[in-house]
Amino acid sequence: xxxxxxxxxxxxxxxxxxxxxxxxxxxxxxxxxxxxxxxxxxxxxxxxxxxxxxxxxxxxxxxxxxxxxxxxxxxxxxxxxxxxxxxxxxxxxxxxxxxxxxxxxxxxxxxxxxxxxxxxxxxxxxxxxxxxxxxxxxxxxxxxxxxxxxxxxxxxxxxxxxxxxxxxxxxxxxxxxxxxxxxxxxxxxxxxxxxxxxxxxxxxxxxxxxxxxxxxxxxxxxxxxxxxxxxxxxxxxxxxx
Amino acid sequence: xxxxxxxxxxxxxxxxxxxxxxxxxxxxxxxxxxxxxxxxxxxxxxxxxxxxxxxxxxxxxxxxxxxxxxxxxxxxxxxxxxxxxxxxxxxxxxxxxxxxxxxxxxxxxxxxxxxxxxxxxxxxxxxxxxxxxxxxxxxxxxxxxxxxxxxxxxxxxxxxxxxxxxxxxxxxxxxxxxxxxxxxxxxxxxxxxxxxxxxxxxxxxxxxxxxxxxxxxxxxxxxxxxxxxxxxxxxxxxxxxxxxxxxxxx
Numbered sequence: 001x002x003x004x005x006x007x008x009x010x011x012x013x014x015x016x017x018x019x020x021x022x023x024x025x026x027x028x029x030x031x032x033x034x035x036x037x038x039x040x041x042x043x044x045x046x047x048x049x050x051x052x053x054x055x056x057x058x059x060x061x062x063x064x065x066x067x068x069x070x071x072x073x074x075x076x077x078x079x080x081x082x083x084x085x086x087x088x089x090x091x092x093x094x095x096x097x098x099x100x101x102x103x104x105x106x107x108x109x110x111x112x113x114x115x116x117x118x119x120x121x122x123x124x125x126x127x128x129x130x131x132x133x134x135x136x137x138x139x140x141x142x143x144x145x146x147x148x149x150x151x152x153x154x155x156x157x158x159x160x161x162x163x164x165x166x167x168x169x170x171x172x173x174x175x176x177x178x179x180x181x182x183x184x185x186x187x188x189x190x191x192x193x194x195x196x197x198x199x200x201x202x203x204x205x206x207x208x209x210x211x212x213x214x215x216x217x218x219x220x221x222x223x224x225x226x227x228x229x230x231x232x233x234x235x236x237x238x239x240x241x
Numbered sequence: 242x243x244x245x246x247x248x249x250x251x252x253x254x255x256x257x258x259x260x261x262x263x264x265x266x267x268x269x270x271x272x273x274x275x276x277x278x279x280x281x282x283x284x285x286x287x288x289x290x291x292x293x294x295x296x297x298x299x300x301x302x303x304x305x306x307x308x309x310x311x312x313x314x315x316x317x318x319x320x321x322x323x324x325x326x327x328x329x330x331x332x333x334x335x336x337x338x339x340x341x342x343x344x345x346x347x348x349x350x351x352x353x354x355x356x357x358x359x360x361x362x363x364x365x366x367x368x369x370x371x372x373x374x375x376x377x378x379x380x381x382x383x384x385x386x387x388x389x390x391x392x393x394x395x396x397x398x399x400x401x402x403x404x405x406x407x408x409x410x411x412x413x414x415x416x417x418x419x420x421x422x423x424x425x426x427x428x429x430x431x432x433x434x435x436x437x438x439x440x441x442x443x444x445x446x447x448x449x450x451x452x453x454x455x456x457x458x459x460x461x462x463x464x465x466x467x468x469x470x471x472x473x474x475x476x477x478x479x480x481x482x483x484x485x486x487x488x489x490x491x
Contacts, residue, residue, distance in 0.1 A: 015485075053489055056331045057331075058327055058483070058488045059489070078333065079333025089328045090325055092325055094261060107249045107334065109245055
């Protein structure tokens with residue numbers, strides 16, 4: 001029997017700005033099963049980040065609803081077993097790695113022992129006294145991942161986790177995510193990098209203009225080049241429309 | 242409301258403030274300059290001691306009310322400018338927890354500010370029980386209304402965006418100028434006399450001027466109204482922003 005951990009049910013969102021408006025999501029629905037790495041793919045402005053923002057309660061949908069681990073967004077325990085990591089999330093520039101993590105550890109009441117272990121695993125143990133503004137992009141991404149994982153989530157939401165990273169660091173991040181997936185972590189991923197999708201995803205969904213176009217197991221899309229071709233085809237169809 | 246969340250946010254506010262020399266200077270500059278200005282004024286003997294004392298108290302209340310109100314909003318701005326606001330909310334932190342931690346921090350700073358002033362008033366400027374009683378009696382009035390204003394202006398900034406941060410200082414200054422700080426209400430034109438009663442600080446300055454307030458309870462009720470109004474504004478504008486543009490990039 002399937003164990004659905006994320007349920008997105010007919011969510012719609014329209015952004016109004018003066019006289020213009022954009023339909024960011026149009027009755028989008030999908031489900032993610034426990035242990036999956038679910039990748040949401042689509043061109044810029046297709047609604048991937050809007051979906052994640054609704055899931056993280058930063059934005060309310062106009063219609064529809066979402067459920068994670070059987071909990072609605074209004075449930076006080078909604079965030080207890082989930083984590084969000086965005087490739088462009090920021091921390092206070094003058095705080096050190098250790099100050100940032102201690103703050104988030106206090107917020108989530110999670111163990112510092114696990115955090116120290118994660119710092120070691122992500123190669124940040126020597127950087128605990130370094131300020132956020134002094135970290136390289138790769139170090140910042142690893143710190144964001146440590147912060148997301150220190151709460152031992154059951155579901156991890158990742159928005160463009162390897163954006164701006166060099167191939168070496170991207171590979172380290174992907175390897176770590178694969179390990180976590182093998183341990184049973186459910187991952188929801190948005191990315192433009194086909195290599196992320198190719199090496200991590202177990203199921204892929206394409207969206208454009210906030211509508212679901214196709215959803216299928218990763219292997220149904222062929223190899224990485226075929227996956228990329230499909231992406232380009234969908235993106236260009238959108239331009240023509 | 243979760244105590245551990247409020248505690249974590251408050252400790253972060255303290256750490257963020259006291260590890261930043263610029264923020265520390267910002268906190269000290271107004272109290273210190275008021276004390277220096279008043280001290281010189283008092284020492285020069287160019288005005289009656291009574292007038293000098295009245296000016297001092299008005300400036301001090303201005304400064305303390307400012308600390309109560311603007312520090313809370315500065316902490317909110319600090320989250321918005323650093324772009325960490327969304328990241329904190331993604332941990333499941335609720336807006337009321339964030340505001341309460343900012344208010345605890347700013348209120349504590351405001352009270353410390355007050356204690357330092359009272360120390361100087363008593364030990365350097367020859368003040369005594371009268372001044373201590375005045376500040377203590379007035380504390381609920383300007384504390385409650387300043388917290389209400391902190392919530393109200395915080396709500397505006399959340400809805401309008403961080404470039405509207407000036408609202409917190411400008412709003413306070415407008416309200417203080419609207420409170421007739423330098424002349425009795427009775428000297429104002431009739432229409433203005435009614436208008437100044439809308440400001441929560443009018444009662445405070447009337448107290449300073451006459452050593453009592455005609456209707457302390459009315460002042461207290463007005464301060465409580467500001468607190469409720471501020472709470473409503475904070476929730477209303479936060480939810481409106483979340484429904485329309487979202488809280489990702491405030």
